[in-house]
Amino acid sequence: MTATIHSLGGKAAPSLDAMIHLVSSDLNRVNAVILERMQSEVVLIPELAGHLIAGGGKRMRPMLTLACARLLDYGGDRHHKLAAAVEFIHTATLLHDDVVDGSGLRRGKRTANIIWGNPASVLVGDFLFSRSFELMVEDGSLKVLRILSRASSIIAEGEVDQLTAQRRVETREDHYLAIINAKTAALFAAACRIAAVVAERDEAVEEALDSYGRNLGIAFQLIDDAIDYASDAETMGKGVGDDFRDGKVTLPVILAHARGNADDRLFWKEAMQGSRVSDADLAHAISLLHGTGALDDTLERARHYGQRAIDALGPFPGGAAKSALIEAVEFAISRAY
Structure with missing residues (x-):
């Protein structure tokens, strides 16, 4: 029977606890690799890298590599270095993103x-990107190298695409989905897919895990887009409305702009161009997002992609690994509630 995303009423909130428990011993090995490979005689490098790497992140992407390897009953240890490479790619992009933003x-x-x-x-x-490629080369698989290097280039393309779309309120929904498919979902997909490569499974298994990771990544980003307007700094780890004040045209804004009247569209244009960014303007934006159903529909789209991720796991047998991967999807969605 196909698993489904349920409402949270009457259920304990989903978490990553099951995945963390599943991969805890593997994750310790990955963390050891990360700690070793971020060292340098140039003191600033481990100091700065350690600030972000030890900064409370969930390690979700490397955990996906480890959990997918468990799903496939992989008994080797290649996935430890590769999961560390995935985390280095992610951390490098965060460092660059924070500068851009x-x-x-x-x-x-x-x-x-x-x-x-x-x-x-x-x-x-740049140093962390280089370390990630060292780890890929040490693994020795050209296929793994191709998957992760391609993901890295797609992420960069997505970030540049988002930069060119910034403050352009007329950005279309399909264009925006292409951006987040590149800048966020590509690494989720690659993190999952490489588990099938090291486990020497066929192309169908690779594609299934790629689909799981990609759809999870899209859902994850859409939830981030929504809760930027519906959360607070303590919950999000950043200021509420940061996307609004930065002129980031995310899906809630695209939907609200398309559904608004002439005055609403003028407001969104001025807001995204930086001339309407006060607390009162943010409150008005949130009111428009609710009034047009833009937030609700963003969450509904996230649930849709989350369900596609769960459906991609259909061919795999049940067990602790599959359950943990399903709950990871439910956790990604539940962050908005």
Whole structure:
């Protein structure tokens, strides 16, 4: 029977606890690799990298590599270095993103670029990218190298695409979905897919795990988009309305703009261009998002992609690994409630 995403009424809130328990011993090995490979005689590098890597992140992407390996009953240890490579790619993109966005907070802590400056953050991000490729080369699989290097280039393309769409309120929904498929979902997909490669499974298994990760990544990003307007700094680890004030045209804004009247569309245009960013303007934006159903529909789309992720696991036998992967989807969705 196909698993489904249920409402949270009467149920304990989903969490990553099952996945963390499933992969705890493997994750310790991954963390050891991360700690070893972020070292450098240049003191600033481990200091700055450690600020972000030890900053409370969930390690969701490397855990997906480890959990998918468990799903496939992989008994080797190649996935430890590769999961570390995945985390380095993710961390490098965060360092670069914070510079591009001018962010001041991440996970409730000051960002590296605020503490050490933009040049150091960019260069340490480059160092972590290089470390990730060293780990891929050490693994020795050209297929793994192709998957992760391709994901890295797609992420960069997605970030540039988002930058060019910034403040363009006329951005279409399909264009925006293409952006988040690249900048967020590509690494989720690659993190899952490489487990099938190291476990020497066929293309169908690779595609199934790729689909799981990709759809989970899209759902994850859509939830982030929604809760930027419906949460607070303590919950999100960043200021509420940061996307609004940065002129980031996310799906809730795209939907609200398309459904609004002429005055609403003028407001969104001015807001995204930076001339309507007061607390009162944010409150008005949130009112429009609720009034047009844009937030509700963003959450509904996230549930749709979450269900597609769960459906992709259909061919795999039940067990602790499959259950943990399903609950990871439910956790991603539940963050909005």
